[in-house]
Amino acid sequence: ITSTNVSLSCISEMRDKLRKWREENYRNSEQIVDVGEELLNEHASKLGDDIWIIYEQVMIAALDCSRDDLAWSCLQELKRQFPDSHRVKRLAGMRLEALERYEDANKLYDSILQDDPTNTAARKRKISILRAQGKSSEAIRELNEYLEQFVGDQEAWHELSELYINEHDYAKAAFCLEELMMTNPHNHLYCEQYAEVKYTQGGLENLELARKYFAQALKLNNRNMRALFGLYMSASHIAASPKVSAKVKKDNMKYGAWAASQISRAYQMAGRGKKENKCSVKAVEEMLESMQITMS
Amino acid sequence: MGEVELSCLAYAKMYLHASQFPRCSVNGLLLSSSPAGGDVCITDCVPLLHTHLSLAPITQLALTQVDAWCSQTHQRIMGYYQANACVSDSSPTPCALKIAEKIFEQCNNAVLLMIDGEKMFPGCRVPPIVMYERKDARWALKDKHTIMLRQWEETCAIVNQLFSSGDQALLVDFDSHLDDITKDWTNQKLNAKIMELISPANGNV
Numbered sequence: 035i036t037s038t039n040v041s042l043s044c045i046s047e048m049r050d051k052l053r054k055w056r057e058e059n060y061r062n063s064e065q066i067v068d069v070g071e072e073l074l075n076e077h078a079s080k081l082g083d084d085i086w087i088i089y090e091q092v093m094i095a096a097l098d099c100s101r102d103d104l105a106w107s108c109l110q111e112l113k114r115q116f117p118d119s120h121r122v123k124r125l126a127g128m129r130l131e132a133l134e135r136y137e138d139a140n141k142l143y144d145s146i147l148q149d150d151p152t153n154t155a156a157r158k159r160k161i162s163i164l165r166a167q168g169k170s171s172e173a174i175r176e177l178n179e180y181l182e183q184f185v186g187d188q189e190a191w192h193e194l195s196e197l198y199i200n201e202h203d204y205a206k207a208a209f210c211l212e213e214l215m216m217t218n219p220h221n222h223l224y225c226e227q228y229a230e231v232k233y234t235q236g237g238l239e240n241l242e243l244a245r246k247y248f249a250q251a252l253k254l255n256n257r258n259m260r261a262l263f264g265l266y267m268s269a270s271h272i273a274a275s276p277k278v279s280a281k282v283k284k285d286n287m288k289y290g291a292w293a294a295s296q297i298s299r300a301y302q303m304a305g306r307g308k309k310e311n312k313c314s315v316k317a318v319e320e321m322l323e324s325m326q327i328t329m330s
Numbered sequence: 331m332g333e334v335e336l337s338c339l340a341y342a343k344m345y346l347h348a349s350q351f352p353r354c355s356v357n358g359l360l361l362s363s364s365p366a367g368g369d370v371c372i373t374d375c376v377p378l379l380h381t382h383l384s385l386a387p388i389t390q391l392a393l394t395q396v397d398a399w400c401s402q403t404h405q406r407i408m409g410y411y412q413a414n415a416c417v418s419d420s421s422p423t424p425c426a427l428k429i430a431e432k433i434f435e436q437c438n439n440a441v442l443l444m445i446d447g448e449k450m451f452p453g454c455r456v457p458p459i460v461m462y463e464r465k466d467a468r469w470a471l472k473d474k475h476t477i478m479l480r481q482w483e484e485t486c487a488i489v490n491q492l493f494s495s496g497d498q499a500l501l502v503d504f505d506s507h508l509d510d511i512t513k514d515w516t517n518q519k520l521n522a523k524i525m526e527l528i529s530p531a532n533g534n535v
Contacts, residue, residue: 168416168419199382199384202384202425227382230385230386230387230388233386234385234387236386244387260387260388260508263387263391264387267387304512313399313402313514313516314399314515316398316399316402317395317398318395318398320398320402321394321395
């Protein structure tokens with residue numbers, strides 16, 4: 035194997051990593067900068083047309099790591115190659131945001147929108163600026179307006195649910211998550227988040243809904259620990275409520291007991307051979323024991 | 331209220347927690363191993379969440395588990411810390427006040443600690459923290475001079491050392507534990523590293 039072949043496979047490994055992170059939308063910016071900077075500095079000629087999307091990916095990661103030097107040089111390459119591109123203009127705007135020059139960033143996005151009022155990327159950047167400035171109610175208002183037009187934008191629905199959760203507006207957060215569950219019925223995370231919101235809203239009806247959706251999340255992914263604990267806690271609270279019928283109490287004690295045994299098993303397996311987990315295993319066992327007492 | 335001492339261990343882990351999730355609000359519990367009624371010393375902390383701080387189930391779960399662990403290890407929960415995602419605003423959120431309130435019900439010299447993100451830059455001379463105590467049925471700003479951080483310079487040096495050695499990545503919060511339950515939210519490994527750096531045998535103190 036000649037040295038050129040070895041470096042070629044290395045290069046393709048690095049490219050694959052970057053592609054995977056791009057496709058899965060990971061925000062592991064330090065790693066992206068690490069791998070991407072080396073690729074761009076040492077092996078740019080071997081990247082073919084991929085180089086432009088890599089410049090974009092590395093630039094955004096560089097902004098995340100306060101590497102304005104790297105972000106600037108990536109931006110320059112992209113500007114040179116795509117002089118009138120809205121996509122590149124948006125990247126320039128993101129750099130201004132990173133420098134907290136929000137007014138200048140907004141001007142840039144407004145000029146994109148004047149040219150192309152349907153440019154969703156620019157609209158979403160403007161909403162991100164509102165968020166960064168702590169203007170939550172305005173961000174919520176703009177996001178709602180945006181979703182009236184672009185009702186299928188999953189990312190936007192999720193962003194809105196997060197904003198509502200931060201504002202303690204659980205009913206509206208639940209509504210957003212319902213939209214997401216409808217369009218993504220196999221996504222266990224949306225089910226589990228919805229259940230958490232319902233649990234937080236409280237009251238018997240919401241607890242029962244919470245339990246159902248924690249169970250659904252587990253059906254979709256039986257290793258979701260939050261869903262497992264959530265099922266345990268909601269079932270236990272329902273069983274302990276003086277307002278429920280004997281049958282409901284019995285059923286929920288059954289669900290709670292099942293969840294408890296699953297939790298116990300999961301922690302036993304996790305703790306095997308690892309002395310440092312002793313503490314968390316013990317804490318869980320004590321919790322399960324103490325809740326048994328309150329339930330009966 | 332009197333003096334509150336903040337240990338190097340507690341400070342370092344809070345700082346690491348906030349640094350590990352720069353785009354999120356993070357929170358955690360402050361613990362004390364000193365007897366109730368004596369001088370107040372925050373000897374340790376447990377980093378809790380970096381997502382959905384204001385949702386109930388995981389917070390409740392974490393409080394219960396930390397409580398259980400505390401009784402096993404002769405510690406008590408005596409405070410709460412939070413660092414807001416929006417760095418320019420370090421005021422306590424409704425969620426922070428709620429949890430601090432709950433802690434106060436069990437501990438009458440509970441403190442609420444907000445991390446001031448704007449002061450978290452290398453070379454900053456002032457501890458990036460703002461502390462609140464219970465006064466006249468509300469949370470009032472605590473006089474800076476009653477907050478003791480012994481050996482502040484050494485503490486800063488230790489935090490820097492953790493970053494340069496890469497050990498800051500060892501920090502596990504409760505959220506991360508739920509993503510992978512083989513991770514230890516009591517941070518035994520990281521605690522040991524920090525205690526090693528604090529120990530006089532190292533020539534650091």
